[in-house]
Amino acid sequence: MKSFILLLCIFLISGTLISAKPIRVGVAGMTHDHINQVFDYIGKQQDVEIVGFAEPNKALAMRLLKSHNLPETLWFPTLEALIQQKNPEAVCAFNSIYEHLAVVETCAPKGIHVIVEKPLAVNNQHLALMKALVEKHQIHLLTNFETTWYPSHAKVWEMAKKEKSLGTIRKVVFKDGHNGPIEIGCSKEFTNWLTDPIQNGGGAIVDFGCYGANIMTWLMDGQKPISVTAVTSQEKTSVYPKVDDEATIILKYPACQAVIQASWNWPFGVKDTEVYGTSGIVIANKEANMRYIYGEGNKAEKWLDLSALPNEQSNVFSYLAAVVNGKIKPEKDLSSFAVNSVVVEILSAAKESAKTGKTIYFSR
Template identity: 55%
Template sequence: SQRYGFDMNIVYPSIEAMINATHPDAVTAFNPIYDHLKTVEICAPKGIHVMVEKPLAVSWEHSQKMVALARQHNIHLLTNYETTWYGSTVDAYRIVHQDHSIGDITKILFHTGHAGPIEIGCRKEFTDWLTDPILNGAGALTDFGCYGANMATWLMKGATPVTVSCVTQQMKPNVYPRVEDEATIILTYPKAQVIIQASWNWPYSRKDMTIYGKSGYVLCKNGRDMEILISGKKGITSQQAGPLPKGAHDPFAFLANVVRGKIEVAPFGLSSLENNVIVTQILDAAKVAALTGKTTVWDDYFRQD
């Protein structure tokens, strides 16, 4: 509390104690991914809306239970990603789906990650669970593979992949002995392919996306800087994305406005429950593919017996 300047009177020994004392309309759960389910189990029956930090759940099994609770008790269950609040992310969607500037999507590339959570100085309280295969679900695959899965599902308008392939490696087993620090996920769709390179081995922090269409591409270098190439037009155009509208510009403003009925969550939108259930499925399918060395066929793996 001294470091960050908050009063210990607002710190409670449990979620239940906090709820009994404050009676919140919504909570944000930026805790170990495994504990997201418990948070929803406590909050949903009380009608308390929940926003969790990415990804939604540690597994598809957990996410199914969370969905059932959210629907039974009629609460919003949102997932937060840093990239949701990038102006470039929203501009890229507009260029592809509203302006139709680059034609139908044929390939999307995601490069996400950094030099490693320990290397960049994350605190031990965080890295202890982030590098735990149970509490986090995996290592870099979960931590940074979820970004590409989330944005791909949004850009593909909720379509699920036909197949999921994945290769993982431990480049630094002495630093991360329990989990992979390198993951490449390949998603195939009927007429498109998505490649997600999630890593704790990049020489710099990055979350960039390139969307290729039949007649051009859009590159989002970061939250603001973009490049666009359109066939038939001369050269590459650079542009800067503007900020998002006030009230939908950060997770806390967005959550408040959703709960108050001022913003409607778009179907398969970046924060939506529908999108993020698919993200947990993609990550589960990727882990199976990496473990077995075989491509996971979506309809076979997720068929309802």
Template identity: 50%
Template sequence: MKKTVFLLLVFAALQLSAQKDPMPIGVAGLTHGHVNWVFGAQKSGDITIVGIVEPNTDLAKRYMEQYGLSMDLVFDNMEKMLTKKKPVAVTAFGSIHEHLAVVEACAPKGIHVMVEKPLAVSVAHAKKMEALAKKHKIHLLTNYETTWYPTNHKAYELLKKGDIGDVRKVIVRDGHKGPKKIGVQKEFLDWLTDPVQNGGGALIDFGCYGANLLTWLHEGKRPNTVTAVTQQLQAENNPKVDDDCTILLTYDNSMAILEPSWNWPIGRKDMEIYGEKGVVYADNRHDMRIRISEGYDGFSEEKFKLEERKAPFDDPFRLFTAVIRGEIELKPSDLSSLENNMIVVEILEAARESAQTGKTIDLK
């Protein structure tokens, strides 16, 4: 009896150990400036990069030298990498247009996928990706930098607790001086400012953050209407796409203003949530304030300096591995979920149409 119990305990320990081995990850593309994130994530031990797809040999050599990795990891096409290396999951760091091809290659093999924001360049692409994910029962996540901001999660908590009353208006501002001005690498700039490969300019690149947050704050509800205005203020740097945008979303009892731009003098990702009784300011990743109304223009204010969230809710690759292992189940409204990000693509496409036609687009 004792021997049986001992063997069961050993077996359970071995299972636990195996479950916690680093997740074998493939990387699809190296042209996205956020790709450093996945190389840095290897240090945590949650993932291990087993293969990389990048046809640009010079670009691949640069990254392999930077991170002390072998060119033996690099393949010139997806099929070769998937067949030889057999990753459990793939993270996409190419253009947004390429996301569909990544899912088309991975889903039939049962390989999970996480893409950088946004999910897709169009609703048509997104629907194909969604159908493949559901048919082949893979997880398809979308990663945003702001998903990991403790301030956004504290703001959500305060809103749901009713501390500022029912929401009436949300303002989300995202962006920087522009890709060329901040010096992004050429391979990134080439597709980021291409209307086909990126789907647009600042409207897509930074409008997706606000659309993602608003869908989360509204528990997965799509807006009733979308109205957008775009401008091109840096024609010399962004000749093919918009670089400044304002998007107005209406809901049953509230309104949201998204201000994505490549013309901010100072880089920013912040959010203001106005309720009936007060307002929450998520000023950046760690700093936030809550003001409660007192009289006409008076208020009491509390300030917060927040620590990073606890694992696995502090990092995209930790969350991805936890979801794959069944340790976490995402809600449909969650920031990384497929359902949330299908709505994000709907909002972005409606905004693009609104800006082109000068009309409000009805999503209801």
């Protein structure tokens, strides 16, 4: 009996150790300033091991690795070289939106999962090629948004979908922007492609328009809007001569509307989601509490204290590990391929609408 108990304990401990083994993750590109997420994460959690950085600009790679006290041996000139030598289970892309497709083309045939920085793809053509690769090779293709990890958005979902305390959603207003990537001191390597209409697909309409498109598609369970109408402008042509710096997108659904305000002209950074329902209003952002207005006639108001999210839902790397290990199935969550495919279609329609001055209708 004692021998059996000892063997059982060894089995359970071994199983725990196996399940706790970190997934091997490579990084494709280092020109996106959001790569600081990687450096901030290294050494703090045990669910992901960063095995290497693939970046053709060696000087950039060496500068970043040195500034974070990481060995030069983590650098690889190409993603192929990194994969061949380090055999990652997943790859995070921190390069231009246009280059996301090349990352998927390299990883998918090898069965390597991919997560890219927002948005998923630069246009519908790239999206179609990605979709074919995902379906053929059965990989996870995910998209990372800062706003995904806000406890407030999880609470909005709970109130809207489970508690039904907001009633029927009639309008959602998204305010996402700051005073411009150059103005806030983004790196030259980042702004070189972020302000390029080919590499980024647009300016503020893409950079900040994607947040609202992502959250709204999630709230609508992946449903596409009936129509998309957008207006863009260039208020700072001397700073951003090639792309828009101001954009407004209106999404029409059967029972509600969404207004997405995206800007590189505001005095400070804002990421607010205002949800207007028939029974209540909530205003969500990255703060630890959320304003809730409710009641008919004589309205009531209170601030909701927000609980911390579970580890695998609180940051991109723990989430990625949970997906790769099969603990989370990203069917229609904020990072899923299904939701972010619609985001790309919305942004493409918004750019067409802004260019032509016409409302773009989705086929039903």
